[in-house]
Amino acid sequence: MVRFTVNTTPITLDVPQDKPLLWVLREDLGLLGPKYGCGVAQCGACRVLLNGESVPSCMTFAADVEGAEVVTIEGLAAPDGTLTAVQQAWIDEQVPQCGFCQPGFIIAATALLESNPAPTDAEIDDSITNICRCGTYPRIRRAIHRAAATLAGN
Amino acid sequence: MPRLLSRRGFLITGAVLSGTVAVAATAGVGYLATVDIDGPDGFVDGEVGVLNAFVAIYTDGTVTVSVPKVEMGQGIHTGIAMLVAEELDIPFDDNISVEHPTEILPVYGGWASQLGIRPEEASGPLHWLGRRALGAVSLVSTGASSSTYELWTQLRQAGAASRHMLMGAAAERLGVPVSELTTPGDGTVFHAATGTRLSYGSLALAAATVPPPAAPALKPATDWRLIGRPQPRVDIPAKVRGRPVFGMDVVLPRMLHAAIRQAPVSGAAVARVANEAELRDLPGVVDVVVVDGHSVAVVADSWWTAEQALWQADIAWTPTEWDDLSGAELARRMEAALDSGEPNVVHDEGDPFPDAPGRLVEAAYSAPLVTHACMEPMNATVLVRGDGTAEAWVSTQSPTSARWGVFRGAEAAGTRPDDVIVNVTQNGGAFGRRLELDVVQQAAYLAARHPDRPVKLLWSREEDIGRGIYRSHARARLRAALGEDGLPLAYEALVAGQSVAQGMMGRLLPITGGGSPEGDFLTSEGLESPHYAIRSQYVGSYHVPSNIRVGLWRSNGFSHNVFFAESFFDECAHAAGSDPLDYRRRLLADSPRLRAVLDRAAAMAGWDRPLPPGRGRGIAIGGAYYSVVAQVVEVSVAADGEITVDRVFCAVDVGTVVNPNQVVAQMEGSILWGLTTALMSANTVENGAIVETNFHDFPVQRLRNAPRIAVEIVASDALPGGAGETGVIPVAAALGNAIFAATGRRLRSLPLAITESVGERRTRSVLRTEDA
Ligand code: FES
Ligand code: FES
Numbered sequence: 064m065v066r067f068t069v070n071t072t073p074i075t076l077d078v079p080q081d082k083p084l085l086w087v088l089r090e091d092l093g094l095l096g097p098k099y100g101c102g103v104a105q106c107g108a109c110r111v112l113l114n115g116e117s118v119p120s121c122m123t124f125a126a127d128v129e130g131a132e133v134v135t136i137e138g139l140a141a142p143d144g145t146l147t148a149v150q151q152a153w154i155d156e157q158v159p160q161c162g163f164c165q166p167g168f169i170i171a172a173t174a175l176l177e178s179n180p181a182p183t184d185a186e187i188d189d190s191i192t193n194i195c196r197c198g199t200y201p202r203i204r205r206a207i208h209r210a211a212a213t214l215a216g217n
Numbered sequence: 218m219p220r221l222l223s224r225r226g227f228l229i230t231g232a233v234l235s236g237t238v239a240v241a242a243t244a245g246v247g248y249l250a251t252v253d254i255d256g257p258d259g260f261v262d263g264e265v266g267v268l269n270a271f272v273a274i275y276t277d278g279t280v281t282v283s284v285p286k287v288e289m290g291q292g293i294h295t296g297i298a299m300l301v302a303e304e305l306d307i308p309f310d311d312n313i314s315v316e317h318p319t320e321i322l323p324v325y326g327g328w329a330s331q332l333g334i335r336p337e338e339a340s341g342p343l344h345w346l347g348r349r350a351l352g353a354v355s356l357v358s359t360g361a362s363s364s365t366y367e368l369w370t371q372l373r374q375a376g377a378a379s380r381h382m383l384m385g386a387a388a389e390r391l392g393v394p395v396s397e398l399t400t401p402g403d404g405t406v407f408h409a410a411t412g413t414r415l416s417y418g419s420l421a422l423a424a425a426t427v428p429p430p431a432a433p434a435l436k437p438a439t440d441w442r443l444i445g446r447p448q449p450r451v452d453i454p455a456k457v458r459g460r461p462v463f464g465m466d467v468v469l470p471r472m473l474h475a476a477i478r479q480a481p482v483s484g485a486a487v488a489r490v491a492n493e494a495e496l497r498d499l500p501g502v503v504d505v506v507v508v509d510g511h512s513v514a515v516v517a518d519s520w521w522t523a524e525q526a527l528w529q530a531d532i533a534w535t536p537t538e539w540d541d542l543s544g545a546e547l548a549r550r551m552e553a554a555l556d557s558g559e560p561n562v563v564h565d566e567g568d569p570f571p572d573a574p575g576r577l578v579e580a581a582y583s584a585p586l587v588t589h590a591c592m593e594p595m596n597a598t599v600l601v602r603g604d605g606t607a608e609a610w611v612s613t614q615s616p617t618s619a620r621w622g623v624f625r626g627a628e629a630a631g632t633r634p635d636d637v638i639v640n641v642t643q644n645g646g647a648f649g650r651r652l653e654l655d656v657v658q659q660a661a662y663l664a665a666r667h668p669d670r671p672v673k674l675l676w677s678r679e680e681d682i683g684r685g686i687y688r689s690h691a692r693a694r695l696r697a698a699l700g701e702d703g704l705p706l707a708y709e710a711l712v713a714g715q716s717v718a719q720g721m722m723g724r725l726l727p728i729t730g731g732g733s734p735e736g737d738f739l740t741s742e743g744l745e746s747p748h749y750a751i752r753s754q755y756v757g758s759y760h761v762p763s764n765i766r767v768g769l770w771r772s773n774g775f776s777h778n779v780f781f782a783e784s785f786f787d788e789c790a791h792a793a794g795s796d797p798l799d800y801r802r803r804l805l806a807d808s809p810r811l812r813a814v815l816d817r818a819a820a821m822a823g824w825d826r827p828l829p830p831g832r833g834r835g836i837a838i839g840g841a842y843y844s845v846v847a848q849v850v851e852v853s854v855a856a857d858g859e860i861t862v863d864r865v866f867c868a869v870d871v872g873t874v875v876n877p878n879q880v881v882a883q884m885e886g887s888i889l890w891g892l893t894t895a896l897m898s899a900n901t902v903e904n905g906a907i908v909e910t911n912f913h914d915f916p917v918q919r920l921r922n923a924p925r926i927a928v929e930i931v932a933s934d935a936l937p938g939g940a941g942e943t944g945v946i947p948v949a950a951a952l953g954n955a956i957f958a959a960t961g962r963r964l965r966s967l968p969l970a971i972t973e974s975v976g977e978r979r980t981r982s983v984l985r986t987e988d989a
Binding site for chain 1: 289453457461463465468519520521590593594644645648886887890918920
């Protein structure tokens with residue numbers, strides 16, 4: 064038995080303790096925003112917020128989330144659908160191409176801005192290690208700066 | 218629950234199909250007469266007026282465009298919506314959506330690109346034959362950068378015809394002549410004399426039965442409101458919410474999950490699964506299957522369960538003739554082919570290469586196998602019913618290829634190709650990889666064993682990188698005889714690689730072993746330099762087979778051959794003591810279009826401004842898919858060989874631009890794709906198998922390796938060209954040329970650098986000290 068909250072909903076589940084959170088979310092909870100891209104904490108497509116920290120859910124296990132708060136891409140927008148500054152910046156900069164990697168990037172950027180509200184390019188480059196095969200990196204940098212500016216109120 | 222393909226998609230296309238069948242029944246004069254190349258007449262289906270094969274308008278005013286083009290990141294659904302909205306005269310907003318139809322009508326067939334032309338360039342018999350013959354085959358795919366140029370006229374005509382029908386319906390309702398009506402561009406028909414305004418939604422059903430015009434007039438370019446102006450992508454709002462359904466996200470009632478292990482040595486068969494009984498006893502495991510003799514799959518109640526079971530599987534493979542094959546041996550075989558002196562001649566123009574050239578420049582180059590590593594690993598969901606009918610949900614570039622895959626996999630269950638419906642989902646990257654049907658066939662094989670239960674097969678990343686399909690490797694020898702002015706009088710390029718056409722044809726078409734490997738244009742494309750003013754040009758190729766499966770890969774042979782050729786012409790420039798830009802300008806004396814693009818890139822980069830020591834700038838140009846791209850790459854090389862790509866300047870001429878925003882995005886993506894391959898990624902062969910397994914040993918660029926990129930579009934009113942691949946072509950050579958400028962070292966083997974770890978998921982690139 065594992066108890067945690069996902070996108071503010073309390074969950075109690077009977078799953079193996081060693082089942083990766085990614086597959087708990089996708090298979091047991093029907094949350095398909097986090098993606099499988101590598102399974103070995105390399106690509107970041109599966110990233111979720113675990114108590115506010117961006118973690119690869121493919122290498123986070125059911126046992127690790129007992130009592131924790133998990134937020135997936137589906138849980139970022141407000142209940143009325145209003146997007147976060149990061150999501151809006153992603154639209155304004157027209158970031159996604161295929162979009163498969165983007166939930167992981169948006170989660171990583173959200174966590175980055177939480178801990179560093181005004182990151183430099185170098186700080187963005189060093190802290191966001193996700194992979195995008197479509198090549199949206201230049202727009203991701205721009206979108207993070209834009210979101211930072213929005214959050215700073217200018 | 219995720220939203221699968223909407224009911225609308227099924228409804229429209231199902232209805233359209235019956236429309237086609239009706240035409241066939243009344244015509245009744247042989248098979249070709251049943252090929253309804255212009256699509257069905259309009260009809261009403263509940264709350265929707267289906268105006269033609271492409272456009273349906275709902276009574277609430279929403280517009281659905283039905284086109285079998287796959288959204289795989291390239292933004293084509295936005296381009297499609299723009300072309301229709303432009304001529305239909307509606308605002309570009311979320312009232313218009315694009316759906317991939319489930320039924321493939323002949324009118325959807327991309328016949329022109331199969332003939333190697335653009336539709337507007339065909340006339341008379343060729344036009345008729347293309348539409349009839351290739352329309353009848355109805356091969357539908359998204360690739361070869363062709364979507365925009367294939368659909369450019371057809372979709373604008375569909376929009377214009379629909380607008381004409383709406384105006385006809387309004388004229389009828391108002392009892393006024395059509396000539397008194399206008400469409401102000403807000404989704405209404407307006408009668409100025411009475412001030413009456415009728416919404417498209419209120420006219421939709423009546424419009425469906427108005428006869429379409431034979432040749433709808435298209436707006437002149439001066440009247441365009443949308444085409445050529447950046448429009449936001451229609452798919453992005455859902456993508457930032459994590460909502461789109463990729464193949465991997467398909468969820469169906471009673472669905473089973475499957476994972477697979479394919480033979481490490483491609484071609485080996487499963488000898489036995491020693492612990493099969495044990496695997497079957499694992500909780501959640503439903504089935505353990507040898508698929509087609511060559512792979513082992515576990516079917517379970519969860520993918521995680523299936524994949525975990527396979528980690529424990531004790532599989533023995535049969536020996537093959539390839540078991541000792543190494544990359545070094547393959548390189549040796551390619552060199553032996555190049556030594557043999559009897560190439561397949563693919564281009565021969567002008568005098569033979571001189572026996573005693575005045576100034577000879579010679580160089581040898583190579584490029585490795587490299588896979589696509591689409592962000593979404595390969596997967597397919599297939600349902601085979603007890604009666605043999607089947608349905609598939611796939612992130613595929615080609616529903617016709619997927620249909621064939623289902624047939625092959627489920628043939629034993631009595632499934633025929635016509636019994637298969639393919640639902641195309643969003644593609645999480647494709648790059649040529651998703652034209653293949655391997656994973657679909659495997660999923661169908663599994664589904665046929667579990668009738669009436671959908672089976673979703675997902676490959677692990679390890680299967681994708683280590684047991685997949687690869688861009689061919691290649692080794693090439695180039696030489697040129699320089700004249701008095703330093704420009705080549707004669708140019709000769711020989712390349713050895715593995716034929717992509719041969720492998721692909723056998724895998725994808727209803728014939729076995731099809732496709733001649735000899736002189737395969739995919740091996741040599743990009744070595745010919747028709748735009749350069751060189752009187753004698755000779756290009757030949759050699760096919761060197763192996764058990765590794767090679768396939769289409771974003772820009773195919775161009776990706777390595779333009780690296781070879783444009784590096785080589787840089788070497789010629791230096792041998793002649795010329796500036797590489799100036800040298801190319803002289804070579805492009807007769808190619809003003811390319812020269813303008815080259816000049817733009819050079820101007821963007823400030824080519825004449827010197828760089829400090831340790832930094833360098835390289836330039837290269839490439840033309841393909843009716844488009845031209847020139848790039849300047851700027852690098853810094855440290856004393857220890859660490860290379861940083863600082864900036865890339867890109868000028869592009871894609872003819873008439875539909876959505877500039879997307880052309881720029883495709884250039885950015887292509888540059889990063891090309892740089893990744895030029896600097897980092899390679900697949901290697903040991904003991905007949907691919908060595909790399911995941912992103913830790915198949916490195917790709919991440920944010921910290923990505924340069925600043927500037928893109929400028931060179932304005933043109935020519936017919937549209939492709940934007941998805943041309944940007945890949947010059948970048949490797951521009952990089953190599955920049956490294957030469959920075960260091961004086963000419964690197965001739967891809968990848969140019971060795972990737973070193975500098976922390977978790979963080980790497981740096983250090984230049985190779987010797988050629989591979
Ligand atoms: S799937 Fe978790 S990091 Fe790639
Ligand atoms: S948008 Fe396709 S992988 Fe990033």
